[in-house]
Amino acid sequence: MLPDSDDILDRCVIYREFSMPVRKFYQYDRGDDSVYGFRVGRFNLGINTTFILYRIGNTLIDTGPTNQWKDIRLQLKDTDIQQLLITHHHEDHAGNTQRIAEMKGIVPLAPALGQAKIASGFKTPVMQKLIWGSPVPAKTDTMPEEFTLTDGSPVIAVHTPGHAKDLTCLFLPKQKYLFSGDMYISRSLKYMRADENLEQLMDGLRKLLKLDFEIVFCPHNGIVEDGKAALQDKLNNLEAMCQKAAAYSAEGLTEEQVIEKLVGPEDMLSKLSRYNISKGNLVRQAIEIGRK
Ligand SMILES: [Zn+2]
DSSP states (O other), rough: OOOOHHHHHHHHHHHHHHSSSEEEEEEEEOOGEHHHHHHSSOSSSGGGGOOEEEETTEEEEEEOOOOGGHHHHHHTTSSSSOOEEEOOOOOOHHTTTHHHHHHHHHHOEEEEGGHHHHHHHOOOOOOHHHOOOOOOOOOOOOSSSSEEEETTTTEEEEEEESSSSTEEEEEEEETTEEOOTSSOOSSOOOEEEOOHHHHHHHHHHHHHTTTTOOEETTTTTTTEEETHHHHHHHHHHHHHHHHHHHHHHHHOOOOHHHHHHOOSSSHHHHHTTTTTTEHHHHHHHHHHHHHH
């Protein structure tokens, strides 16, 4: 059998020199409600190419990418995990679902709209495959709208599509925590994937801002202690971008000129992803929304 690209990379001495096991550990101290995390990732090309797995009590949120399984397994093997919650099907979040379920003898909970994709696995573009590896198909149960952690404290599943159809944030009202899936990432956006919907994403932010949370646990950015202000900033920045984009467009600027003015010209990331991830995907939608 031919080795897959992960095996080849693992055998490459230069790659091993620059790749790291766990990049950073996280801890948010609050007695029984403390949250622990560790960041993994093959490349550190910015916050989007590494991933933090968070744990509260014996509940793990999301699974990390498959090409980091060796290190994730080491971190989890002696940890008591009784519940695994998946925010959405993307391979950095759900890639190791089956492996963790088997290791711990549990059935993970995933959003109904993501279960089919998680169960069948899916093809990802070459660049994503290199960054994360391919997802391993997994069996899950449907995540209810309301359920509890194993200590009995409530979890509310908040469906916030836009980034992905199934994206579901986990709101813990007792602790005032929000596990935000990919709803936050950073205060301002520069790129969007071709399949992302900006209007839905902004509606999702408005929905979250009505909830009484304080701390945001973002798997890419980290622990955001002023989480509510950060999400509000993100929404404000997007609203301002939509207004500006529509105004520039009304002045007669071409789409390319509006992109340059707002977020600078398309760059390597856009080109490498063949414009699946691009500034144009964001600005085109911003112009439409700002016109309304
Ligand atoms: Zn995602």
